[in-house]
Amino acid sequence: xxxxxxxxxxxxxxxxxxxxxxxxxxxxxxxxxxxxxxxxxxxxxxxxxxxxxxxxxxxxxxxxxxxxxxxxxxxxxxxxxxxxxxxxxxxxxxxxxxxxxxxxxxxxxxxxxxxxxxxxxxxxxxxxxxxxxxxxxxxxxxxxxxxxxxxxxxxxxxxxxxxxxxxxxxxxxxxxxxxxxxxxxxxxxxxxxxxxxxxxxxxxxxxxxxxxxxxxxxxxxxxxxxxxxxxxxxxxxxxxxxxxxxxxxxxxxxxxxxxxxxxxxxxxxx
Amino acid sequence: xxxxxxxxxxxxxxxxxxxxxxxxxxxxxxxxxxxxxxxxxxxxxxxxxxxxxxxxxxxxxxxxxxxxxxxxxxxxxxxxxxxxxxxxxxxxxxxxxxxxxxxxxxxxxxxxxxxxxxxxxxxxxxxxxxxxxxxxxxxxxxxxxxxxxxxxxxxxxxxxxxxxxxxxxxxxxxxxxxxxxxxxxxxxxxxxxxxxxxxxxxxxxxxxxxxxxxxxxxxxxxxxxxxxxxxxxxxxxxxxxxxxxxxxxxxxxxxxxxxxxxxxxxxxxxxxxxxxxxxxxxxxxxxxxxxxxxxx
Numbered sequence: 188x189x190x191x192x193x194x195x196x197x198x199x200x201x202x203x204x205x206x207x208x209x210x211x212x213x214x215x216x217x218x219x220x221x222x223x224x225x226x227x228x229x230x231x232x233x234x235x236x237x238x239x240x241x242x243x244x245x246x247x248x249x250x251x252x253x254x255x256x257x258x259x260x261x262x263x264x265x266x267x268x269x270x271x272x273x274x275x276x277x278x279x280x281x282x283x284x285x286x287x288x289x290x291x292x293x294x295x296x297x298x299x300x301x302x303x304x305x306x307x308x309x310x311x312x313x314x315x316x317x318x319x320x321x322x323x324x325x326x327x328x329x330x331x332x333x334x335x336x337x338x339x340x341x342x343x344x345x346x347x348x349x350x351x352x353x354x355x356x357x358x359x360x361x362x363x364x365x366x367x368x369x370x371x372x373x374x375x376x377x378x379x380x381x382x383x384x385x386x387x388x389x390x391x392x393x394x395x396x397x398x399x400x401x402x403x404x405x406x407x408x409x410x411x412x413x414x415x416x417x418x419x420x421x422x423x424x425x426x427x428x429x430x431x432x433x434x435x436x437x438x439x440x441x442x443x444x445x446x447x448x449x450x451x452x453x454x455x456x457x
Numbered sequence: 458x459x460x461x462x463x464x465x466x467x468x469x470x471x472x473x474x475x476x477x478x479x480x481x482x483x484x485x486x487x488x489x490x491x492x493x494x495x496x497x498x499x500x501x502x503x504x505x506x507x508x509x510x511x512x513x514x515x516x517x518x519x520x521x522x523x524x525x526x527x528x529x530x531x532x533x534x535x536x537x538x539x540x541x542x543x544x545x546x547x548x549x550x551x552x553x554x555x556x557x558x559x560x561x562x563x564x565x566x567x568x569x570x571x572x573x574x575x576x577x578x579x580x581x582x583x584x585x586x587x588x589x590x591x592x593x594x595x596x597x598x599x600x601x602x603x604x605x606x607x608x609x610x611x612x613x614x615x616x617x618x619x620x621x622x623x624x625x626x627x628x629x630x631x632x633x634x635x636x637x638x639x640x641x642x643x644x645x646x647x648x649x650x651x652x653x654x655x656x657x658x659x660x661x662x663x664x665x666x667x668x669x670x671x672x673x674x675x676x677x678x679x680x681x682x683x684x685x686x687x688x689x690x691x692x693x694x695x696x697x698x699x700x701x702x703x704x705x706x707x708x709x710x711x712x713x714x715x716x717x718x719x720x721x722x723x724x725x726x727x728x729x730x731x732x733x734x735x736x737x738x739x740x741x742x743x744x745x746x747x748x749x750x751x752x753x
Binding site: 197198201204205208209210211212214215268269271272274275276278279289291292293294296297298299300301302303304305306307308309326327328330331334346349350353357358359362387388390391395405406409410413421424428431432435436439 | 469472483486497559580735746
Protein backbone atom coordinates (compact mmCIF):
# COMPACT_ATOMS: atom_id res chain seq x y z
CA UNK A 188 0.00 0.00 0.00
CA UNK A 189 1.21 3.46 -0.87
CA UNK A 190 0.10 5.56 2.06
CA UNK A 191 1.27 9.11 1.56
CA UNK A 192 1.63 11.32 4.58
CA UNK A 193 1.80 15.03 3.84
CA UNK A 194 5.04 16.79 4.62
CA UNK A 195 4.79 19.83 6.89
CA UNK A 196 5.27 22.49 4.17
CA UNK A 197 2.72 20.74 1.99
CA UNK A 198 0.18 20.64 4.81
CA UNK A 199 0.79 24.34 5.49
CA UNK A 200 0.31 25.18 1.82
CA UNK A 201 -2.95 23.24 1.75
CA UNK A 202 -4.19 24.96 4.91
CA UNK A 203 -3.26 28.34 3.44
CA UNK A 204 -5.19 27.52 0.28
CA UNK A 205 -8.24 26.37 2.20
CA UNK A 206 -8.21 29.65 4.18
CA UNK A 207 -7.99 31.71 0.99
CA UNK A 208 -10.80 29.67 -0.53
CA UNK A 209 -13.24 30.16 2.36
CA UNK A 210 -12.32 33.72 3.37
CA UNK A 211 -14.97 35.31 1.09
CA UNK A 212 -17.51 33.16 2.96
CA UNK A 213 -16.28 34.46 6.30
CA UNK A 214 -16.82 37.95 5.01
CA UNK A 215 -20.28 37.00 3.77
CA UNK A 216 -21.32 35.53 7.13
CA UNK A 217 -19.97 38.41 9.21
CA UNK A 218 -21.84 40.91 7.05
CA UNK A 219 -25.06 38.92 6.97
CA UNK A 220 -25.29 38.82 10.77
CA UNK A 221 -24.24 42.46 11.24
CA UNK A 222 -27.26 44.74 11.14
CA UNK A 223 -24.95 47.72 10.55
CA UNK A 224 -22.83 46.05 7.89
CA UNK A 225 -20.67 48.27 5.70
CA UNK A 226 -18.98 45.67 3.53
CA UNK A 227 -15.75 45.84 5.55
CA UNK A 228 -14.16 42.82 7.12
CA UNK A 229 -14.89 43.33 10.78
CA UNK A 230 -16.48 41.36 13.55
CA UNK A 231 -20.23 42.13 13.53
CA UNK A 232 -20.83 45.44 15.29
CA UNK A 233 -24.46 44.86 16.03
CA UNK A 234 -25.19 41.18 15.93
CA UNK A 235 -28.67 40.25 14.76
CA UNK A 236 -30.76 38.46 12.20
CA UNK A 237 -32.64 41.52 10.94
CA UNK A 238 -30.93 41.16 7.57
CA UNK A 239 -32.44 37.73 7.15
CA UNK A 240 -35.95 38.77 8.07
CA UNK A 241 -35.54 41.59 5.55
CA UNK A 242 -34.38 39.15 2.92
CA UNK A 243 -37.39 36.86 3.10
CA UNK A 244 -40.16 39.45 3.18
CA UNK A 245 -41.66 41.68 0.49
CA UNK A 246 -39.95 41.81 -2.91
CA UNK A 247 -37.27 39.37 -1.83
CA UNK A 248 -39.87 36.82 -0.77
CA UNK A 249 -41.59 37.06 -4.14
CA UNK A 250 -38.27 36.53 -5.91
CA UNK A 251 -37.72 33.42 -3.81
CA UNK A 252 -41.09 32.07 -4.92
CA UNK A 253 -40.34 32.92 -8.56
CA UNK A 254 -37.03 31.06 -8.38
CA UNK A 255 -38.76 28.12 -6.73
CA UNK A 256 -41.46 28.05 -9.42
CA UNK A 257 -38.94 28.18 -12.28
CA UNK A 258 -36.62 25.58 -10.75
CA UNK A 259 -39.31 23.09 -9.68
CA UNK A 260 -41.20 23.54 -12.95
CA UNK A 261 -38.11 22.99 -15.10
CA UNK A 262 -37.05 19.95 -13.09
CA UNK A 263 -40.50 18.37 -13.25
CA UNK A 264 -40.98 18.97 -16.98
CA UNK A 265 -37.47 17.63 -17.68
CA UNK A 266 -37.98 14.46 -15.65
CA UNK A 267 -41.52 13.66 -16.86
CA UNK A 268 -40.80 14.32 -20.54
CA UNK A 269 -37.36 12.75 -20.27
CA UNK A 270 -38.51 9.57 -18.51
CA UNK A 271 -41.43 9.06 -20.92
CA UNK A 272 -39.00 9.05 -23.84
CA UNK A 273 -36.05 7.39 -22.12
CA UNK A 274 -37.89 4.11 -21.41
CA UNK A 275 -38.79 3.41 -25.06
CA UNK A 276 -35.33 4.61 -26.05
CA UNK A 277 -33.81 2.11 -23.66
CA UNK A 278 -36.00 -0.87 -24.62
CA UNK A 279 -36.95 -0.44 -28.28
CA UNK A 280 -34.67 -1.52 -31.09
CA UNK A 281 -35.08 1.30 -33.58
CA UNK A 282 -33.24 1.97 -36.80
CA UNK A 283 -30.85 4.90 -36.43
CA UNK A 284 -30.88 4.75 -32.64
CA UNK A 285 -27.14 5.21 -32.35
CA UNK A 286 -27.18 8.27 -34.59
CA UNK A 287 -29.96 9.67 -32.41
CA UNK A 288 -27.96 9.11 -29.22
CA UNK A 289 -24.87 10.78 -30.66
CA UNK A 290 -27.01 13.71 -31.75
CA UNK A 291 -28.16 14.03 -28.15
CA UNK A 292 -24.54 13.99 -26.94
CA UNK A 293 -23.73 16.80 -29.37
CA UNK A 294 -26.86 18.75 -28.43
CA UNK A 295 -25.88 18.47 -24.78
CA UNK A 296 -22.87 20.63 -25.59
CA UNK A 297 -25.05 23.27 -27.25
CA UNK A 298 -24.49 26.50 -25.33
CA UNK A 299 -27.59 28.51 -24.47
CA UNK A 300 -25.97 31.69 -25.80
CA UNK A 301 -25.87 30.02 -29.23
CA UNK A 302 -29.65 29.87 -29.50
CA UNK A 303 -30.38 32.92 -27.37
CA UNK A 304 -31.71 35.13 -30.16
CA UNK A 305 -34.10 32.54 -31.66
CA UNK A 306 -35.30 31.58 -28.16
CA UNK A 307 -36.07 35.19 -27.36
CA UNK A 308 -37.71 35.74 -30.73
CA UNK A 309 -39.93 32.66 -30.44
CA UNK A 310 -40.93 33.50 -26.87
CA UNK A 311 -41.75 37.07 -27.84
CA UNK A 312 -43.94 35.97 -30.77
CA UNK A 313 -45.86 33.44 -28.70
CA UNK A 314 -46.29 35.65 -25.64
CA UNK A 315 -44.01 33.51 -23.48
CA UNK A 316 -41.72 36.23 -22.12
CA UNK A 317 -42.51 35.12 -18.55
CA UNK A 318 -41.64 32.43 -16.01
CA UNK A 319 -43.40 29.74 -18.01
CA UNK A 320 -41.33 30.64 -21.05
CA UNK A 321 -38.14 30.38 -18.97
CA UNK A 322 -39.25 26.94 -17.76
CA UNK A 323 -39.94 25.69 -21.29
CA UNK A 324 -36.68 27.10 -22.68
CA UNK A 325 -34.63 25.63 -19.84
CA UNK A 326 -36.34 22.23 -20.18
CA UNK A 327 -35.60 22.31 -23.88
CA UNK A 328 -31.89 23.00 -23.30
CA UNK A 329 -31.82 20.48 -20.44
CA UNK A 330 -33.55 17.59 -22.20
CA UNK A 331 -30.63 16.04 -24.15
CA UNK A 332 -28.68 15.58 -20.91
CA UNK A 333 -31.72 14.37 -18.95
CA UNK A 334 -32.64 11.90 -21.67
CA UNK A 335 -29.16 10.37 -21.86
CA UNK A 336 -28.85 10.10 -18.09
CA UNK A 337 -32.29 8.50 -17.64
CA UNK A 338 -31.72 6.09 -20.52
CA UNK A 339 -28.53 4.93 -18.83
CA UNK A 340 -30.45 4.41 -15.58
CA UNK A 341 -33.24 2.44 -17.28
CA UNK A 342 -30.62 0.32 -19.05
CA UNK A 343 -29.50 -0.96 -15.66
CA UNK A 344 -32.96 -2.27 -14.71
CA UNK A 345 -32.83 -6.04 -15.38
CA UNK A 346 -35.18 -7.01 -18.18
CA UNK A 347 -35.82 -10.40 -16.51
CA UNK A 348 -37.88 -8.67 -13.81
CA UNK A 349 -40.11 -7.12 -16.45
CA UNK A 350 -40.46 -10.50 -18.18
CA UNK A 351 -41.50 -12.14 -14.93
CA UNK A 352 -44.10 -9.44 -14.32
CA UNK A 353 -45.42 -9.84 -17.86
CA UNK A 354 -45.76 -13.58 -17.40
CA UNK A 355 -47.73 -12.87 -14.24
CA UNK A 356 -50.12 -10.80 -16.33
CA UNK A 357 -48.97 -7.24 -15.62
CA UNK A 358 -49.74 -4.54 -18.20
CA UNK A 359 -47.11 -2.16 -19.60
CA UNK A 360 -48.34 0.58 -17.25
CA UNK A 361 -48.04 -1.76 -14.26
CA UNK A 362 -44.57 -2.86 -15.33
CA UNK A 363 -43.37 0.72 -15.69
CA UNK A 364 -44.90 2.09 -12.49
CA UNK A 365 -44.36 -1.06 -10.44
CA UNK A 366 -40.83 -2.07 -11.47
CA UNK A 367 -38.95 0.35 -13.73
CA UNK A 368 -39.67 3.61 -11.94
CA UNK A 369 -39.18 2.32 -8.37
CA UNK A 370 -35.92 0.65 -9.35
CA UNK A 371 -34.51 3.82 -10.89
CA UNK A 372 -35.74 6.03 -8.06
CA UNK A 373 -32.23 7.21 -7.21
CA UNK A 374 -31.58 8.11 -10.83
CA UNK A 375 -34.83 10.04 -11.13
CA UNK A 376 -34.00 11.96 -7.96
CA UNK A 377 -30.51 12.83 -9.19
CA UNK A 378 -31.87 14.07 -12.51
CA UNK A 379 -34.62 16.07 -10.81
CA UNK A 380 -32.22 17.77 -8.40
CA UNK A 381 -29.62 18.40 -11.10
CA UNK A 382 -32.24 20.15 -13.20
CA UNK A 383 -33.55 21.96 -10.14
CA UNK A 384 -30.15 23.43 -9.18
CA UNK A 385 -29.36 24.27 -12.79
CA UNK A 386 -32.58 26.23 -13.19
CA UNK A 387 -32.29 27.75 -9.70
CA UNK A 388 -28.87 29.19 -10.59
CA UNK A 389 -29.86 30.26 -14.11
CA UNK A 390 -29.36 33.94 -14.83
CA UNK A 391 -29.21 34.70 -18.55
CA UNK A 392 -32.63 33.41 -19.65
CA UNK A 393 -34.62 35.02 -16.82
CA UNK A 394 -32.67 38.23 -17.50
CA UNK A 395 -33.92 38.53 -21.07
CA UNK A 396 -37.31 36.84 -20.49
CA UNK A 397 -38.47 38.82 -17.44
CA UNK A 398 -40.25 41.95 -18.58
CA UNK A 399 -41.67 43.03 -15.23
CA UNK A 400 -40.05 43.18 -11.82
CA UNK A 401 -42.78 40.94 -10.40
CA UNK A 402 -41.38 38.09 -12.48
CA UNK A 403 -37.74 38.39 -11.38
CA UNK A 404 -36.18 35.30 -9.81
CA UNK A 405 -33.47 35.72 -7.14
CA UNK A 406 -30.56 35.67 -9.61
CA UNK A 407 -31.87 38.66 -11.55
CA UNK A 408 -32.96 40.41 -8.35
CA UNK A 409 -29.53 40.05 -6.74
CA UNK A 410 -27.83 41.29 -9.90
CA UNK A 411 -30.13 44.31 -10.02
CA UNK A 412 -29.48 45.13 -6.38
CA UNK A 413 -25.69 45.16 -6.41
CA UNK A 414 -25.28 46.39 -9.95
CA UNK A 415 -27.15 49.54 -9.04
CA UNK A 416 -25.04 52.61 -8.37
CA UNK A 417 -25.12 54.33 -5.02
CA UNK A 418 -25.13 53.02 -1.49
CA UNK A 419 -24.98 49.24 -1.34
CA UNK A 420 -26.85 47.60 1.53
CA UNK A 421 -24.23 44.95 2.25
CA UNK A 422 -26.04 43.36 5.18
CA UNK A 423 -29.20 42.78 3.19
CA UNK A 424 -27.31 41.52 0.10
CA UNK A 425 -25.21 39.13 2.18
CA UNK A 426 -28.28 37.64 3.85
CA UNK A 427 -30.08 37.47 0.51
CA UNK A 428 -27.06 35.69 -1.04
CA UNK A 429 -27.00 33.11 1.74
CA UNK A 430 -30.71 32.36 1.36
CA UNK A 431 -30.28 32.15 -2.42
CA UNK A 432 -27.25 29.86 -2.22
CA UNK A 433 -28.61 27.54 0.49
CA UNK A 434 -30.82 25.24 -1.66
CA UNK A 435 -28.04 24.56 -4.19
CA UNK A 436 -25.53 23.73 -1.47
CA UNK A 437 -28.08 21.71 0.51
CA UNK A 438 -29.02 19.59 -2.50
CA UNK A 439 -25.39 18.73 -3.12
CA UNK A 440 -24.73 17.45 0.37
CA UNK A 441 -28.03 15.57 0.24
CA UNK A 442 -27.00 13.75 -2.93
CA UNK A 443 -23.25 13.64 -2.35
CA UNK A 444 -23.04 9.87 -2.71
CA UNK A 445 -25.02 9.74 -5.96
CA UNK A 446 -23.19 12.67 -7.53
CA UNK A 447 -20.67 10.71 -9.58
CA UNK A 448 -23.51 9.53 -11.83
CA UNK A 449 -23.35 13.02 -13.32
CA UNK A 450 -20.02 12.12 -14.84
CA UNK A 451 -21.35 8.81 -16.13
CA UNK A 452 -24.03 10.69 -18.01
CA UNK A 453 -21.60 12.36 -20.39
CA UNK A 454 -20.95 9.22 -22.40
CA UNK A 455 -23.13 6.85 -24.39
CA UNK A 456 -23.26 3.14 -24.01
CA UNK A 457 -24.71 2.60 -27.47
CA UNK B 458 -38.63 -3.03 -37.45
CA UNK B 459 -36.47 -5.93 -36.47
CA UNK B 460 -37.35 -8.81 -34.20
CA UNK B 461 -38.64 -7.63 -30.84
CA UNK B 462 -38.11 -10.00 -27.96
CA UNK B 463 -40.37 -8.41 -25.41
CA UNK B 464 -44.11 -8.86 -25.90
CA UNK B 465 -45.12 -6.11 -23.46
CA UNK B 466 -43.10 -3.73 -25.63
CA UNK B 467 -44.30 -4.95 -29.03
CA UNK B 468 -47.97 -4.91 -28.09
CA UNK B 469 -47.70 -1.30 -26.97
CA UNK B 470 -45.63 0.23 -29.75
CA UNK B 471 -48.12 3.04 -30.37
CA UNK B 472 -48.31 3.99 -26.72
CA UNK B 473 -44.54 4.04 -26.39
CA UNK B 474 -44.16 6.14 -29.54
CA UNK B 475 -46.74 8.57 -28.18
CA UNK B 476 -44.78 8.80 -24.92
CA UNK B 477 -41.75 9.91 -26.90
CA UNK B 478 -43.61 12.71 -28.67
CA UNK B 479 -43.10 15.53 -26.11
CA UNK B 480 -39.37 14.82 -25.98
CA UNK B 481 -39.17 14.71 -29.78
CA UNK B 482 -41.00 18.03 -29.90
CA UNK B 483 -38.60 19.70 -27.44
CA UNK B 484 -35.44 18.29 -29.04
CA UNK B 485 -36.87 19.19 -32.44
CA UNK B 486 -37.46 22.73 -31.20
CA UNK B 487 -33.84 22.90 -30.10
CA UNK B 488 -32.63 21.83 -33.55
CA UNK B 489 -35.11 24.21 -35.16
CA UNK B 490 -33.80 27.13 -33.06
CA UNK B 491 -30.25 26.31 -34.08
CA UNK B 492 -31.35 26.43 -37.70
CA UNK B 493 -33.09 29.73 -37.00
CA UNK B 494 -29.88 31.24 -35.64
CA UNK B 495 -28.30 30.46 -39.01
CA UNK B 496 -31.22 32.03 -40.90
CA UNK B 497 -31.29 35.18 -38.77
CA UNK B 498 -27.58 35.70 -39.33
CA UNK B 499 -28.30 36.63 -42.97
CA UNK B 500 -30.82 39.32 -42.04
CA UNK B 501 -30.78 42.75 -40.39
CA UNK B 502 -33.47 41.78 -37.87
CA UNK B 503 -33.75 44.26 -34.99
CA UNK B 504 -34.91 43.95 -31.39
CA UNK B 505 -37.26 46.93 -31.52
CA UNK B 506 -38.44 49.52 -34.01
CA UNK B 507 -38.96 49.16 -37.73
CA UNK B 508 -36.29 46.49 -38.25
CA UNK B 509 -38.14 44.18 -35.85
CA UNK B 510 -41.00 43.86 -38.35
CA UNK B 511 -39.68 44.86 -41.76
CA UNK B 512 -36.36 43.09 -41.76
CA UNK B 513 -34.60 42.24 -45.00
CA UNK B 514 -31.98 39.84 -46.27
CA UNK B 515 -28.47 41.26 -46.20
CA UNK B 516 -26.51 38.28 -47.46
CA UNK B 517 -23.10 37.88 -45.89
CA UNK B 518 -22.90 41.43 -44.56
CA UNK B 519 -23.05 40.32 -40.90
CA UNK B 520 -20.22 37.86 -41.43
CA UNK B 521 -18.13 40.50 -43.18
CA UNK B 522 -18.68 42.71 -40.16
CA UNK B 523 -17.32 39.96 -37.90
CA UNK B 524 -13.95 40.12 -39.55
CA UNK B 525 -13.67 43.68 -40.80
CA UNK B 526 -14.75 45.53 -37.64
CA UNK B 527 -12.64 45.14 -34.54
CA UNK B 528 -15.36 44.08 -32.07
CA UNK B 529 -15.55 40.37 -32.79
CA UNK B 530 -11.84 39.67 -33.14
CA UNK B 531 -11.08 41.64 -29.96
CA UNK B 532 -13.69 39.64 -28.05
CA UNK B 533 -12.40 36.39 -29.47
CA UNK B 534 -8.94 37.25 -28.20
CA UNK B 535 -10.28 38.23 -24.76
CA UNK B 536 -12.19 34.93 -24.67
CA UNK B 537 -9.10 32.93 -25.58
CA UNK B 538 -7.07 34.61 -22.81
CA UNK B 539 -9.91 34.07 -20.33
CA UNK B 540 -10.31 30.40 -21.27
CA UNK B 541 -6.59 29.71 -21.26
CA UNK B 542 -5.82 31.26 -17.89
CA UNK B 543 -9.00 30.48 -15.96
CA UNK B 544 -9.95 27.07 -17.37
CA UNK B 545 -6.76 25.42 -18.55
CA UNK B 546 -4.05 26.92 -16.36
CA UNK B 547 -6.23 27.71 -13.36
CA UNK B 548 -8.93 25.08 -12.94
CA UNK B 549 -7.27 22.12 -14.63
CA UNK B 550 -3.73 22.44 -13.37
CA UNK B 551 -4.74 23.51 -9.87
CA UNK B 552 -7.42 20.81 -9.75
CA UNK B 553 -4.92 18.20 -10.87
CA UNK B 554 -2.24 19.27 -8.39
CA UNK B 555 -4.78 19.19 -5.57
CA UNK B 556 -6.02 15.77 -6.59
CA UNK B 557 -2.48 14.42 -6.87
CA UNK B 558 -1.54 15.81 -3.45
CA UNK B 559 -4.65 14.72 -1.62
CA UNK B 560 -4.94 11.21 -3.02
CA UNK B 561 -4.40 8.65 -0.32
CA UNK B 562 -3.98 11.17 2.51
CA UNK B 563 -5.70 11.24 5.87
CA UNK B 564 -9.37 11.72 5.34
CA UNK B 565 -9.85 14.84 7.51
CA UNK B 566 -7.42 17.03 5.53
CA UNK B 567 -8.96 15.80 2.35
CA UNK B 568 -12.53 16.50 3.52
CA UNK B 569 -11.71 20.01 4.75
CA UNK B 570 -10.05 21.04 1.49
CA UNK B 571 -12.79 19.37 -0.54
CA UNK B 572 -15.58 21.17 1.28
CA UNK B 573 -13.72 24.48 0.93
CA UNK B 574 -13.31 24.35 -2.83
CA UNK B 575 -16.73 22.74 -3.28
CA UNK B 576 -18.45 25.72 -1.66
CA UNK B 577 -17.22 27.95 -4.46
CA UNK B 578 -18.46 25.54 -7.07
CA UNK B 579 -21.92 25.16 -5.52
CA UNK B 580 -22.52 28.86 -5.18
CA UNK B 581 -24.89 30.38 -7.78
CA UNK B 582 -23.01 32.44 -10.38
CA UNK B 583 -24.52 35.74 -9.29
CA UNK B 584 -23.66 35.18 -5.63
CA UNK B 585 -20.06 34.45 -6.65
CA UNK B 586 -20.05 37.64 -8.70
CA UNK B 587 -21.36 39.64 -5.74
CA UNK B 588 -18.80 38.07 -3.39
CA UNK B 589 -15.88 38.83 -5.67
CA UNK B 590 -17.05 42.34 -6.48
CA UNK B 591 -17.19 43.04 -2.76
CA UNK B 592 -13.91 41.23 -2.02
CA UNK B 593 -11.97 43.23 -4.61
CA UNK B 594 -13.63 46.59 -4.02
CA UNK B 595 -11.84 49.58 -2.51
CA UNK B 596 -13.01 48.72 1.00
CA UNK B 597 -13.05 44.98 0.41
CA UNK B 598 -11.27 41.99 1.86
CA UNK B 599 -8.07 42.11 -0.21
CA UNK B 600 -7.48 45.81 0.31
CA UNK B 601 -8.14 45.70 4.03
CA UNK B 602 -5.94 42.62 4.56
CA UNK B 603 -3.01 43.07 2.17
CA UNK B 604 -2.84 46.66 0.90
CA UNK B 605 -3.98 49.14 3.54
CA UNK B 606 -2.06 47.60 6.52
CA UNK B 607 1.18 48.26 4.62
CA UNK B 608 0.40 51.95 4.30
CA UNK B 609 -0.49 51.75 0.61
CA UNK B 610 -3.41 53.43 -1.13
CA UNK B 611 -6.39 51.08 -1.59
CA UNK B 612 -6.60 49.72 -5.13
CA UNK B 613 -9.84 49.43 -7.07
CA UNK B 614 -9.00 45.98 -8.44
CA UNK B 615 -12.18 45.46 -10.44
CA UNK B 616 -11.43 48.65 -12.36
CA UNK B 617 -7.67 48.45 -12.74
CA UNK B 618 -7.19 44.70 -13.26
CA UNK B 619 -10.63 43.66 -14.51
CA UNK B 620 -9.65 40.67 -16.65
CA UNK B 621 -7.33 39.29 -13.95
CA UNK B 622 -10.06 39.62 -11.30
CA UNK B 623 -12.72 37.77 -13.33
CA UNK B 624 -10.15 35.12 -14.24
CA UNK B 625 -9.27 34.52 -10.59
CA UNK B 626 -12.95 34.54 -9.62
CA UNK B 627 -13.62 31.86 -12.22
CA UNK B 628 -10.71 29.74 -11.01
CA UNK B 629 -12.07 30.05 -7.48
CA UNK B 630 -15.52 29.02 -8.67
CA UNK B 631 -14.65 26.22 -11.08
CA UNK B 632 -11.64 24.31 -9.75
CA UNK B 633 -13.80 21.84 -7.84
CA UNK B 634 -15.16 20.20 -11.02
CA UNK B 635 -11.70 19.42 -12.38
CA UNK B 636 -10.58 18.29 -8.95
CA UNK B 637 -13.52 15.87 -8.60
CA UNK B 638 -12.89 14.40 -12.02
CA UNK B 639 -9.16 14.02 -11.46
CA UNK B 640 -9.44 12.47 -8.03
CA UNK B 641 -11.91 9.91 -9.41
CA UNK B 642 -9.51 9.23 -12.27
CA UNK B 643 -6.50 8.81 -9.97
CA UNK B 644 -8.48 6.51 -7.68
CA UNK B 645 -9.25 4.31 -10.67
CA UNK B 646 -5.57 3.62 -11.36
CA UNK B 647 -4.93 0.09 -10.06
CA UNK B 648 -2.42 0.06 -7.20
CA UNK B 649 -0.87 -3.19 -8.47
CA UNK B 650 0.43 -1.46 -11.58
CA UNK B 651 2.12 1.25 -9.52
CA UNK B 652 3.53 -1.38 -7.16
CA UNK B 653 4.88 -3.36 -10.11
CA UNK B 654 6.56 -0.25 -11.53
CA UNK B 655 8.06 0.42 -8.10
CA UNK B 656 9.49 -3.08 -7.88
CA UNK B 657 10.93 -2.68 -11.39
CA UNK B 658 12.85 0.30 -10.02
CA UNK B 659 10.90 3.22 -11.51
CA UNK B 660 11.46 6.50 -9.69
CA UNK B 661 8.59 8.64 -8.40
CA UNK B 662 8.65 10.85 -11.51
CA UNK B 663 8.86 7.93 -13.88
CA UNK B 664 5.85 6.36 -12.18
CA UNK B 665 3.87 9.58 -12.58
CA UNK B 666 4.88 10.28 -16.19
CA UNK B 667 5.11 6.80 -17.67
CA UNK B 668 2.55 4.83 -15.67
CA UNK B 669 -0.17 7.01 -14.19
CA UNK B 670 -0.43 9.72 -16.85
CA UNK B 671 -1.07 7.39 -19.82
CA UNK B 672 -3.81 5.63 -17.85
CA UNK B 673 -5.72 8.79 -16.98
CA UNK B 674 -5.12 10.49 -20.36
CA UNK B 675 -8.78 10.05 -21.47
CA UNK B 676 -9.95 11.73 -18.26
CA UNK B 677 -7.61 14.65 -18.84
CA UNK B 678 -8.94 15.04 -22.36
CA UNK B 679 -12.57 14.88 -21.21
CA UNK B 680 -11.92 17.45 -18.51
CA UNK B 681 -10.11 19.84 -20.84
CA UNK B 682 -12.82 19.74 -23.47
CA UNK B 683 -15.70 20.20 -21.08
CA UNK B 684 -14.24 23.10 -19.18
CA UNK B 685 -12.99 24.71 -22.40
CA UNK B 686 -16.47 24.65 -23.90
CA UNK B 687 -18.15 25.82 -20.69
CA UNK B 688 -15.71 28.64 -20.09
CA UNK B 689 -15.84 29.65 -23.73
CA UNK B 690 -19.58 30.34 -23.47
CA UNK B 691 -19.67 31.39 -19.81
CA UNK B 692 -21.78 34.49 -19.25
CA UNK B 693 -23.19 35.30 -15.79
CA UNK B 694 -20.06 35.77 -13.66
CA UNK B 695 -18.30 38.25 -15.95
CA UNK B 696 -21.50 40.01 -16.91
CA UNK B 697 -22.53 40.60 -13.31
CA UNK B 698 -19.03 41.67 -12.21
CA UNK B 699 -18.00 44.02 -14.99
CA UNK B 700 -20.65 44.05 -17.73
CA UNK B 701 -17.74 43.70 -20.15
CA UNK B 702 -15.96 46.84 -18.98
CA UNK B 703 -14.06 48.90 -18.22
CA UNK B 704 -14.13 49.85 -21.88
CA UNK B 705 -14.30 46.45 -23.53
CA UNK B 706 -11.52 44.82 -21.49
CA UNK B 707 -13.58 41.87 -20.24
CA UNK B 708 -16.09 41.59 -23.09
CA UNK B 709 -15.82 37.90 -23.96
CA UNK B 710 -17.80 36.51 -26.90
CA UNK B 711 -20.84 35.63 -24.77
CA UNK B 712 -21.02 39.21 -23.49
CA UNK B 713 -20.35 40.63 -26.95
CA UNK B 714 -23.26 38.55 -28.27
CA UNK B 715 -25.54 39.74 -25.46
CA UNK B 716 -24.54 43.38 -25.82
CA UNK B 717 -24.94 43.43 -29.59
CA UNK B 718 -28.27 41.58 -29.52
CA UNK B 719 -30.02 42.98 -26.48
CA UNK B 720 -28.32 46.27 -25.60
CA UNK B 721 -27.77 47.50 -29.18
CA UNK B 722 -30.71 45.54 -30.61
CA UNK B 723 -28.91 44.04 -33.62
CA UNK B 724 -30.45 40.57 -33.53
CA UNK B 725 -29.15 39.80 -37.03
CA UNK B 726 -25.55 40.57 -36.19
CA UNK B 727 -25.98 38.85 -32.82
CA UNK B 728 -27.06 35.70 -34.65
CA UNK B 729 -23.93 35.81 -36.78
CA UNK B 730 -21.87 35.93 -33.56
CA UNK B 731 -23.79 32.97 -32.14
CA UNK B 732 -23.25 30.99 -35.36
CA UNK B 733 -19.52 31.66 -35.09
CA UNK B 734 -19.62 30.48 -31.45
CA UNK B 735 -21.63 27.38 -32.36
CA UNK B 736 -19.12 26.48 -35.05
CA UNK B 737 -16.22 26.77 -32.61
CA UNK B 738 -18.05 24.74 -29.93
CA UNK B 739 -19.14 22.23 -32.58
CA UNK B 740 -15.57 21.72 -33.73
CA UNK B 741 -14.44 21.19 -30.13
CA UNK B 742 -17.31 18.72 -29.52
CA UNK B 743 -16.42 16.70 -32.60
CA UNK B 744 -12.89 16.31 -31.31
CA UNK B 745 -14.43 15.14 -28.04
CA UNK B 746 -16.69 12.60 -29.77
CA UNK B 747 -13.74 11.16 -31.65
CA UNK B 748 -11.83 10.71 -28.43
CA UNK B 749 -14.78 9.00 -26.75
CA UNK B 750 -15.10 6.56 -29.62
CA UNK B 751 -11.43 5.63 -29.68
CA UNK B 752 -10.78 2.37 -27.87
CA UNK B 753 -8.70 2.90 -24.76
